[in-house]
Amino acid sequence: MIRLTIDGKEVFVNEGATLLDAARxxxxxxxxxxxHPDQEVKANCRICMVEVEGRPGLxxxxxxxxxxxxxxxxxxxxxxxxxxxxxxxxxxHHSKDCLQCSRNGNCELxxxxxxxxxxxxxxYEQAQRGNGKDLSSPSITIxxxxxxACNRCIYACSEIQTVHALARGKRGFxxxxxxxxxxKLSESPCVGCGQCVQACPVGALSVRDDRxxxxxxxxxxxxxxxxxxxxxxxxxxAEALGEDPGVVSTxxxxxxxxxxxxxxxxxxxxxxxxxxxxxxxxxxxxxxNGGTLPMITSCSPGWIKFCETYYPDLLPHLSTCKxxxxxxxxxxxxxxxxxxxxxxxxxxxxxxxxCTAKKFExxxxxxxxxxxxxxxxxxxxxxxxxxxxxxxxxxxALPESNFDAPFGLGSGAGEIFGATGGVMEAALRSVYExxxxxxxxxxxxxxxxxxxxxxxxxxxVGSIPVKVAVAHGLGNARKLMDQIREGKADxxxxxxxxxxxxxxxxGGNPIKNWAKMEHRAKAVYDTDRKLPLxxxxxxxxxxxxxxxxxxxxxxxxxxxxxxxxxxxRSDLLK
Amino acid sequence: xxxxxxxxxxxMSRIAAIAARYKDEPDQLMRILLEIQSCCGNSIPREAxxxxxxxxxxPEAKIWGYITFYAMFSDKPRGKHIIRMCKSAPCHIVGAxxxxxxxxxxxxxxxxxxxxxxxxxxxxxxxxxxxDTAPAIMINDSAYSGLTPESAVDLIKSFQxxxxx
Numbered sequence: 001m002i003r004l005t006i007d008g009k010e011v012f013v014n015e016g017a018t019l020l021d022a023a024r025x026x027x028x029x030x031x032x033x034x035x036h037p038d039q040e041v042k043a044n045c046r047i048c049m050v051e052v053e054g055r056p057g058l059x060x061x062x063x064x065x066x067x068x069x070x071x072x073x074x075x076x077x078x079x080x081x082x083x084x085x086x087x088x089x090x091x092x093h094h095s096k097d098c099l100q101c102s103r104n105g106n107c108e109l110x111x112x113x114x115x116x117x118x119x120x121x122x123x124y125e126q127a128q129r130g131n132g133k134d135l136s137s138p139s140i141t142i143x144x145x146x147x148x149a150c151n152r153c154i155y156a157c158s159e160i161q162t163v164h165a166l167a168r169g170k171r172g173f174x175x176x177x178x179x180x181x182x183x184k185l186s187e188s189p190c191v192g193c194g195q196c197v198q199a200c201p202v203g204a205l206s207v208r209d210d211r212x213x214x215x216x217x218x219x220x221x222x223x224x225x226x227x228x229x230x231x232x233x234x235x236x237x238a239e240a241l242g243e244d245p246g247v248v249s250t251x252x253x254x255x256x257x258x259x260x261x262x263x264x265x266x267x268x269x270x271x272x273x274x275x276x277x278x279x280x281x282x283x284x285x286x287x288x289n290g291g292t293l294p295m296i297t298s299c300s301p302g303w304i305k306f307c308e309t310y311y312p313d314l315l316p317h318l319s320t321c322k323x324x325x326x327x328x329x330x331x332x333x334x335x336x337x338x339x340x341x342x343x344x345x346x347x348x349x350x351x352x353x354x355c356t357a358k359k360f361e362x363x364x365x366x367x368x369x370x371x372x373x374x375x376x377x378x379x380x381x382x383x384x385x386x387x388x389x390x391x392x393x394x395x396x397a398l399p400e401s402n403f404d405a406p407f408g409l410g411s412g413a414g415e416i417f418g419a420t421g422g423v424m425e426a427a428l429r430s431v432y433e434x435x436x437x438x439x440x441x442x443x444x445x446x447x448x449x450x451x452x453x454x455x456x457x458x459x460x461v462g463s464i465p466v467k468v469a470v471a472h473g474l475g476n477a478r479k480l481m482d483q484i485r486e487g488k489a490d491x492x493x494x495x496x497x498x499x500x501x502x503x504x505x506x507g508g509n510p511i512k513n514w515a516k517m518e519h520r521a522k523a524v525y526d527t528d529r530k531l532p533l534x535x536x537x538x539x540x541x542x543x544x545x546x547x548x549x550x551x552x553x554x555x556x557x558x559x560x561x562x563x564x565x566x567x568x569r570s571d572l573l574k
Numbered sequence: 575x576x577x578x579x580x581x582x583x584x585x586m587s588r589i590a591a592i593a594a595r596y597k598d599e600p601d602q603l604m605r606i607l608l609e610i611q612s613c614c615g616n617s618i619p620r621e622a623x624x625x626x627x628x629x630x631x632x633p634e635a636k637i638w639g640y641i642t643f644y645a646m647f648s649d650k651p652r653g654k655h656i657i658r659m660c661k662s663a664p665c666h667i668v669g670a671x672x673x674x675x676x677x678x679x680x681x682x683x684x685x686x687x688x689x690x691x692x693x694x695x696x697x698x699x700x701x702x703x704x705x706d707t708a709p710a711i712m713i714n715d716s717a718y719s720g721l722t723p724e725s726a727v728d729l730i731k732s733f734q735x736x737x738x739x
Contacts, residue, residue, distance in 0.1 A: 157635075164633035169642040180638035181620045181649060573634070574624055
């Protein structure tokens with residue numbers, strides 16, 4: 001243990017702790033901006049400067065190691081003066097439209113400004129960074145005029161996701177965050193995962209907002225506006241509306257959507273179960289008939305675009321199954337609309353997702369037919385929370401209601417799609433029982449749960465030992481893909497989710513860190529445990545759909561509506 | 575100001591050969607860029623960065639960040655000769671501004687621009703360590719000091735006649 005003194009108080013910390021860690025132990029608040037609890041230290045914003053006795057200059061608390069006997073001052077006149085000066089310089093580069101900003105009330109710069117009570121007249125004229133907003137991506141908006149050049153987005157994009165879409169260009173006052181050579185995001189290898197949005201302390205990177213499109217249709221009496229809700233949304237929507245992380249609000253969420261005016265509220269857990277039926281069938285088929293192995297899950301659109309861009313040679317490994325959103329879209333237009341005697345174009349199909357990449361997936365022409373797309377708009381949890389707020393709905397006080405038939409029933413297996421390892425576990429629950437005809441003694445596959453980057457397990461399915469792997473975060477996916485490319489991976493089945501932690505860590509959720517993620521993951525598995533139905537193949541609504549309409553899993557109509565194909569996008573790297 | 579000086583003349587196989595020599599040494603990016611820039615019209619165009627990235631595995635985003643961080647590199651086409659005018663205080667107080675103005679007026683370009691014939695690019699730079707004989711400029715890799723507006727223009731003329739290199 002190291003003993004040091006901060007503001008006259010003694011504190012003991014472990015080797016490797018920083019002055020910031022030590023101060024927090026004493027409940028002394030030091031403002032931070034470039035510091036992120038889940039990232040490496042950058043120490044470039046300098047707002048956390050403190051004074052160390054015997055040193056001529058101030059030091060950044062986030063980077064300076066605690067040492068035996070140090071005497072630190074976190075609020076001396078020099079420190080206060082320096083921090084105000086630094087804040088003033090940041091303001092000189094930061095546009096002042098806080099009242100219209102998507103991060104209003106949830107902005108780290110706003111928070112530290114409040115805490116530091118800066119009230120001096122600004123001495124510097126506003127200088128705008130960059131060349132205006134980049135609205136080219138369907139998933140993410142960049143507003144360089146709000147960027148404080150903290151580098152947190154670069155870390156998320158390059159180090160965690162290894163997508164390398166964002167670059168830090170130029171230097172000093174002219175620093176700009178953008179794709180290389182000043183290109184637009186849509187021309188870069190960006191996969192739309194939104195981890196940069198999650199990392200941004202301010203409003204420089206934000207979710208592309210499609211609210212107006214949906215409001216317009218909700219007010220259009222000629223359209224039937226229906227909505228599907230992804231598994232992770234019920235885990236994070238309450239958090240987005242100010243409740244604690246991990247508060248599950250399924251019933252209230254359905255009520256809120258009905259109050260907003262959606263004609264039907266469907267549960268994407270239903271098509272998660274359908275995905276398991278199709279993907280499980282595909283896996284059994286590949287295992288027994290010598291198909292391309294390992295087979296890799298295809299639910300995560302950020303992952304799909306990553307594979308199309310960086311590993312086009314390995315596309316045959318991807319399951320041909322559409323994502324649950326994609327499957328649902330096809331069912332709404334082809335199955336649901338005709339049953340209301342409506343044309344597919346008369347039904348406006350919205351999905352609420354934890355995911356920014358789903359907005360890109362929506363626009364894939366493969367997910368549609370005869371000149372229309374299956375999904376008409378994708379809202380993220382953040383946007384839905386804004387709509388609920390806008391409509392004056394007191395979310396906390398809402399009564400609960402149920403999802404609508406015929407797509408209102410989902411199993412626990414569908415529910416756990418929201419966490420890393422969930423699709424794998426759901427698939428194993430069903431594949432095991434379908435292949436062996438025996439009931440699983442323990443349906444909880446704990447080896448594939450948790451936040452370890454790459455998880456492995458071997459499951460004996462009848463006579464076949466199935467070796468599986470689960471990766472979340474594209475940096476981890478890259479490691480597995482390199483192994484496959486080198487012929488060193490002996491897995492049969494791999495689950496990959498683009499976002500760290502899976503969908504509950506998706507870019508469209510409220511701003512996260514790993515501490516919040518623990519609560520969200522626990523909520524996912526608690527929800528599964530409480531559901532009466534926990535295996536996809538026992539979902540009677542899914543069975544009925546096959547009996548009445550689709551035929552067999554992997555059958556002709558299934559292939560037409562529920563499966564897809566992929567595109568080589570390696571040109572984005574050229 | 576013109577933009578085509580580089581693209582047309584860039585020899586992609588030459589760029590690939592340079593990058594290939596440092597294939598397993600991604601920490602040698604500085605060398606790679608210096609060599610490529612010297613044979614690539616004084617700039618690293620995107621096509622070159624893409625080739626470097628595909629051969630060395632260094633992400634293009636990082637290469638571009640590197641190029642734009644260092645003043646000696648450029649991601650935009652530049653002229654054959656680069657004139658760098660010191661903008662530090664010692665040069666400033668002995669008349670650097672007038673020297674800069676004279677060069678700019680003579681060539682018909684402002685700092686950051688390239689002459690239409692693709693011969694000269696005018697840039698500002700930080701102190702080049704010749705304060706004792708200020709005002710100073712650099713042309714390509716050589717420094718010239720003790721300049722007046724007239725001697726500076728004569729110097730440029732000698733480059734135009736191909737006398738100095």
